Amino acid sequence: MDINNEQPSVCLRQLHHDFGSGDFSKRVLYDINFDLMPGEITVMTGPSGSGKTTLLTLIGALRSVQKGSIRILGQELKGLRHRQRIEVRRNIGFIFQLHNLFDALSGFQNVMMGLELHAYKRKEKHQRVTQMLTELGLSHRMHAKPQAMSGGERQRVAIARALVSKPRLVLADEPTAALDQDRGRQVMTLLQHLAQEHRTSVIMVTHDQRIIDVADRIVNLVDGHLVSNVAVQESLMICEFLAQCPVFTPLSPNMLMTMADRMTREYYADGSIIFRQGDVGDKFYIVHQGAVNIVADEGTGTRVLATRAEGSFFGEGALLTGNPRSATVQAMGEVTLYSLGHKDFQATLDASETFKGQMIRIFFQRQ
Numbered sequence: 001m002d003i004n005n006e007q008p009s010v011c012l013r014q015l016h017h018d019f020g021s022g023d024f025s026k027r028v029l030y031d032i033n034f035d036l037m038p039g040e041i042t043v044m045t046g047p048s049g050s051g052k053t054t055l056l057t058l059i060g061a062l063r064s065v066q067k068g069s070i071r072i073l074g075q076e077l078k079g080l081r082h083r084q085r086i087e088v089r090r091n092i093g094f095i096f097q098l099h100n101l102f103d104a105l106s107g108f109q110n111v112m113m114g115l116e117l118h119a120y121k122r123k124e125k126h127q128r129v130t131q132m133l134t135e136l137g138l139s140h141r142m143h144a145k146p147q148a149m150s151g152g153e154r155q156r157v158a159i160a161r162a163l164v165s166k167p168r169l170v171l172a173d174e175p176t177a178a179l180d181q182d183r184g185r186q187v188m189t190l191l192q193h194l195a196q197e198h199r200t201s202v203i204m205v206t207h208d209q210r211i212i213d214v215a216d217r218i219v220n221l222v223d224g225h226l227v228s229n230v231a232v233q234e235s236l237m238i239c240e241f242l243a244q245c246p247v248f249t250p251l252s253p254n255m256l257m258t259m260a261d262r263m264t265r266e267y268y269a270d271g272s273i274i275f276r277q278g279d280v281g282d283k284f285y286i287v288h289q290g291a292v293n294i295v296a297d298e299g300t301g302t303r304v305l306a307t308r309a310e311g312s313f314f315g316e317g318a319l320l321t322g323n324p325r326s327a328t329v330q331a332m333g334e335v336t337l338y339s340l341g342h343k344d345f346q347a348t349l350d351a352s353e354t355f356k357g358q359m360i361r362i363f364f365q366r367q
């Protein structure tokens, strides 16, 4: 499998959600956009009432999409009928706080329910259920009924039931809430294993710091707005890269990390235009790999003003002056850039007078 060509498992675009109607209508999600790749573990954080559960239930096809788009495993959810949404849910493992275990069934039988709609042979189903319960430390409780189990045991049975079919997407709401340190770690190991071996994507709401530590991506919701979306490994890599660029030496490690968290990686094919002369300036760029040409149209023809290679930056002029772009920037060969939005660039300037002074000095030297 070519992992680089994988499509996102979850793709949210301009998603809004309201509860109630007419005068009683209340918007709880505003313009949510994000992609989740196969094998990625995403943690969703945010204050109580910020919309985390609503978003999780929308992604899980448990509610209908009102405005915007949600694609799950290649399937658009907007406009699906109730029955079609049930189909989508078959590929999703749900770990929600209400365990909904069947009291009349044993732990083993409850987990077996997770394979009910799957076409495995009886023997294989048996093996999978046994293995899953064993991995979660429940081999001795397989035949107990939920009522005879502790809260943590019931939670682990619910987790086993959600994961036994090795779903391609897992949605979890505080999955380790009732578990002690070791059991919480066991659940996380299992999820990491699924993510690595089966490319399962996981989205979980949690405040548990131990889980946040293993996240590949952390998204933060506040009052229904997605206020940050950080790919943890990526942002560490960006931070290391920034630390090697001389222009950023005035920034403290904390400032560098904040800046890295807010940067996005962008790829450009040979010859593609990154921005054009006359455009409104919206981003600042650092060249990560490759090089770009800065080309000005001087009326009588175009002229290459400069080339910016790895570690160098461009796009600061329009942001510093508020004027339109003074030149066009074009990729020479394949290029990877890190970009920072106008507001975040401004925040970085405001955070360090030395950095700001240096940026302004370089900008004038380049004129």
Ligand SMILES: Nc1ncnc2c1ncn2[C@@H]1O[C@H](COP(=O)(O)OP(=O)(O)OP(=O)(O)O)[C@@H](O)[C@H]1O
Residues within 6 Å of the ligand: 019, 020, 028, 046, 047, 048, 049, 050, 051, 052, 053, 054, 055
């Ligand atoms: N069925 C509903 N009808 C009307 N309003 C709702 C409904 N469900 C949730 N809300 C409101 O939507 C907002 C978001 O709720 P949601 O449960 O998604 O937040 P949350 O971030 O998951 O909170 P918590 O961390 O407390 O579980 C809240 O203001 C809540 O009161």
